[in-house]
Amino acid sequence: MTNNSIIRDVGLVGAGYWGKNLARNFNELGRLGAICDRSPEVLGSYGEAYSQVKQFSSFDLMLEDPALSKVAIAAPAALHFQLARRALLAAKDVFVEKPLCLDVGEAEELASLAESTGRILMVGHLLQYHPCVRRLLELVELGELGRLQYITSNRLNLGKIRQEENALWSFAPHDISVILALVGNSLPRQVRCIGESYLTPQVADTTLTTLQFNDHARAHVYVSWLNPFKEQKLTVVGSKGMVVFDDTKPWTEKLTIYRDYLTWSQGRMPTPSKAAAEAVSVAHNEPLHQECSHFLDSCSTRQQPRTNAREGIRVLMVLKAAQASLEKDGEAVSCSSTPQASFSAHPTAIVDPKAKIGAGTKIWHFSHIMVGAEVGTGCNFGQNVVVSPGVKLGNNVKVQNNVSIYTGAIIEDDVFLGPSCVLTNVSNPRSQVKRQSLYETTRIRKGATIGANATIVCGTTLGRYCFIAAGAVVTKDVPDYAFMIGVPAKQRGWMSRHGHVLKMGENGDYVCPESRFVYREEMPGTLKCITLDEDAPLPSGLASGTKGFREFKIV
Numbered sequence: 001m002t003n004n005s006i007i008r009d010v011g012l013v014g015a016g017y018w019g020k021n022l023a024r025n026f027n028e029l030g031r032l033g034a035i036c037d038r039s040p041e042v043l044g045s046y047g048e049a050y051s052q053v054k055q056f057s058s059f060d061l062m063l064e065d066p067a068l069s070k071v072a073i074a075a076p077a078a079l080h081f082q083l084a085r086r087a088l089l090a091a092k093d094v095f096v097e098k099p100l101c102l103d104v105g106e107a108e109e110l111a112s113l114a115e116s117t118g119r120i121l122m123v124g125h126l127l128q129y130h131p132c133v134r135r136l137l138e139l140v141e142l143g144e145l146g147r148l149q150y151i152t153s154n155r156l157n158l159g160k161i162r163q164e165e166n167a168l169w170s171f172a173p174h175d176i177s178v179i180l181a182l183v184g185n186s187l188p189r190q191v192r193c194i195g196e197s198y199l200t201p202q203v204a205d206t207t208l209t210t211l212q213f214n215d216h217a218r219a220h221v222y223v224s225w226l227n228p229f230k231e232q233k234l235t236v237v238g239s240k241g242m243v244v245f246d247d248t249k250p251w252t253e254k255l256t257i258y259r260d261y262l263t264w265s266q267g268r269m270p271t272p273s274k275a276a277a278e279a280v281s282v283a284h285n286e287p288l289h290q291e292c293s294h295f296l297d298s299c300s301t302r303q304q305p306r307t308n309a310r311e312g313i314r315v316l317m318v319l320k321a322a323q324a325s326l327e328k329d330g331e332a333v334s335c336s337s338t339p340q341a342s343f344s345a346h347p348t349a350i351v352d353p354k355a356k357i358g359a360g361t362k363i364w365h366f367s368h369i370m371v372g373a374e375v376g377t378g379c380n381f382g383q384n385v386v387v388s389p390g391v392k393l394g395n396n397v398k399v400q401n402n403v404s405i406y407t408g409a410i411i412e413d414d415v416f417l418g419p420s421c422v423l424t425n426v427s428n429p430r431s432q433v434k435r436q437s438l439y440e441t442t443r444i445r446k447g448a449t450i451g452a453n454a455t456i457v458c459g460t461t462l463g464r465y466c467f468i469a470a471g472a473v474v475t476k477d478v479p480d481y482a483f484m485i486g487v488p489a490k491q492r493g494w495m496s497r498h499g500h501v502l503k504m505g506e507n508g509d510y511v512c513p514e515s516r517f518v519y520r521e522e523m524p525g526t527l528k529c530i531t532l533d534e535d536a537p538l539p540s541g542l543a544s545g546t547k548g549f550r551e552f553k554i555v
Helices: 021-030 040-045 059-063 079-090 104-117 131-141 169-184 289-300 311-329
Strands: 008-012 032-036 055-056 070-071 093-097 121-124 148-158 190-196 206-212 218-224 225-240 241-246 256-259 263-267 267-274 409-411 443-446 483-484 488-494 518-523 526-529
Touching: 008 021, 008 059, 021 032, 021 289, 032 059, 032 267, 055 059, 055 289, 059 483, 070 079, 070 289, 079 093, 079 104, 093 289, 104 121, 104 225, 104 311, 121 225, 121 311, 131 169, 131 256, 148 169, 169 190, 169 206, 169 218, 169 225, 169 311, 263 526
Parallel strands: 008 032, 008 070, 032 055, 070 093, 093 121, 148 218, 409 443
Antiparallel strands: 148 225, 190 206, 206 218, 225 241, 241 256, 263 267, 483 488, 518 526
16 A cells, blocks of 8 residues: 555445444554444444544534545445435545446446546445456456456355345346456446346346357356355356466465366367366455555545446446346346436427436426536426526426426425425516526425425525425525425424424424334434434335324324
């Protein structure tokens, strides 16, 4: 590692199952400054060796620490995009465990954000930092194996069995990363994948993926957590030699090469050669230590890491193609060199050429998305909606009919704008006075709801998951989860993330009648959900439906 003065500048979010390994290595390197986890038990498990390491239960508070210029993310994959995006926007260099995220469009957004802000964004494809794999890549680059012909990878075990991600997404990213590096970082032209779910419906326990490249090279990736023994073996076959990397063997036997494995009779008939394998000498270093050191070096030199965001996107594109093939029972799926970030617009809608529209967004009748507007993924615009230049909308924003969103508005993810609600951008408009340079910023934070015909006076910030009743006029900042009603709008209580008015229980906490999430007023006027982080996605089964809902009247 580069010989810099040692400062504890790395903050780790997700300090449990895999995070503890990252914590150990960054701590041994003298760079771990903080760990962040929602579980008090996880935080309490860190002993005397981490006495100099700060502890946070809030990711926002950790990001605010000026001593932490780097963030490592070992949270569940579903959280990678939001956590990495927030860290990059907070001007942090970011290391994120595999996969980079779960959506190619979101991965592109992270890569572009890192590039535009000059931040380092590295993906934890650990196998690329294994000394034996580094030596294997050198052998291929030096031509020791001749022309590359095919690659097989087996990653098998009995457990750890997952219920939230299948074996393909859990086991294959590391091997796909190495395979793409071996073939010169080119994408396969065709991907096929078959598998089956035996233990949990819709969660494949075993998959076999075939990658076909343009130069006739092929690769096969077999992964399973239903195998009676552990196997982690990568075999690379070339025209002049074969190499086997068996990570279950002792270090001195992990990497072996078979040279000139064929002889040719009269130049036509191949005959196998029985020459013994040669052990390849490789210096013994822990791969994870090498990976963490590489991240720190990249941050120091400002050079792109080996597994940067663009490399992570290539791996993600292969995974998405394999998943699509798996769902089609092995049908061939093309792996395009560019992600297909498509949106749909009604023929009467107008989308200016330089507007940025995310994948899956729908734009309906007579709406107009103007030049310079930025719209995230999965948004929905009803009829007669106008989005002005410079407006930024996050992902999954729902805009109902007859809404105009003017320059100066910043709308975060999962916001709902009701029919004919009004957003302003000048406090004292006059037709005779031009005030385009004085537009005021209105920020609507994640998950907020604005009811029909409500008005939001410019220059205000609406907090996360606040609820503005129909017809209300908001003239000042609104706290998170606040329920606002009237003209001018006044707070009439708290609203849960699922949109139900909260009533205080006997112990002073609030419980949502639908989700059973618990909310607590940490200080007067400040409500927090203590069951789930505000940025975490809703658990499966709670994102819709009203099972267990009890009606509460507004008094």
